Amino acid sequence: DTGVSQNPRHKITKRGQNVTFRCDPISEHNRLYWYRQTLGQGPEFLTYFQNEAQLEKSRLLSDRFSAERPKGSFSTLEIQRTEQGDSAMYLCASSPYSGSGHEQFFGPGTRLTVL
Amino acid sequence: SQQGEEDPQALSIQEGENATMNCSYKTSINNLQWYRQNSGRGLVHLILIRSNEREKHSGRLRVTLDTSKKSSSLLITASRAADTASYFCATATGFQKLVFGTGTRLLVSP
Numbered sequence: 001d002t003g004v005s006q007n008p009r010h011k012i013t014k015r016g017q018n019v020t021f022r023c024d025p026i027s028e029h030n031r032l033y034w035y036r037q038t039l040g041q042g043p044e045f046l047t048y049f050q051n052e053a054q055l056e057k058s059r060l061l062s063d064r065f066s067a068e069r070p071k072g073s074f075s076t077l078e079i080q081r082t083e084q085g086d087s088a089m090y091l092c093a094s095s096p097y098s099g100s101g102h103e104q105f106f107g108p109g110t111r112l113t114v115l
Numbered sequence: 116s117q118q119g120e121e122d123p124q125a126l127s128i129q130e131g132e133n134a135t136m137n138c139s140y141k142t143s144i145n146n147l148q149w150y151r152q153n154s155g156r157g158l159v160h161l162i163l164i165r166s167n168e169r170e171k172h173s174g175r176l177r178v179t180l181d182t183s184k185k186s187s188s189l190l191i192t193a194s195r196a197a198d199t200a201s202y203f204c205a206t207a208t209g210f211q212k213l214v215f216g217t218g219t220r221l222l223v224s225p
Binding site for chain 1: 145146148150156157158159160165203205207211212213214215217218
């Protein structure tokens, strides 16, 4: 399967614990995005990479959140000291560079439950 | 924060009928995209319409864009039970981050 993959698919953790999610984009895509989706809502943008450079971060991304894409390939999203409000589906997407805009290809998501 | 809203929030129709969903947004855009999300599956891209286009077709899908009214519509013709899903519009600006609407839940009954 050459689509976007995310691991783990589900994560249950206790409040205060740290969690890390991984995203593997489509190999030739140099743009990578993280979104968060809560029940009944559309996805909300968190952050964006072009190659290894993190070019934009949402105000939703508090100091407890950090994202990396060290070699311009896979990306990780870490949440420190998780809170119950962090419970959501975390979606990763990738796209090729295109000045005129391009569709984004989404992974299946990681569902986080904070107890 | 959400860019805008889809209307209606929920739509229930019979197989074979057409379904129309509307999307309103707030700011200038480069393009507008529609995505489908089935329960248990990820978001799937349906169609992209650029800000200088007014109408676009793809199979049973027809999308219109009115930038003066900051609105778009998605028409699904001859609907099928497999079209049952949530449909989201998403606007792209700047580096192409997507700002999604609140979604329309479509139920197509056999």
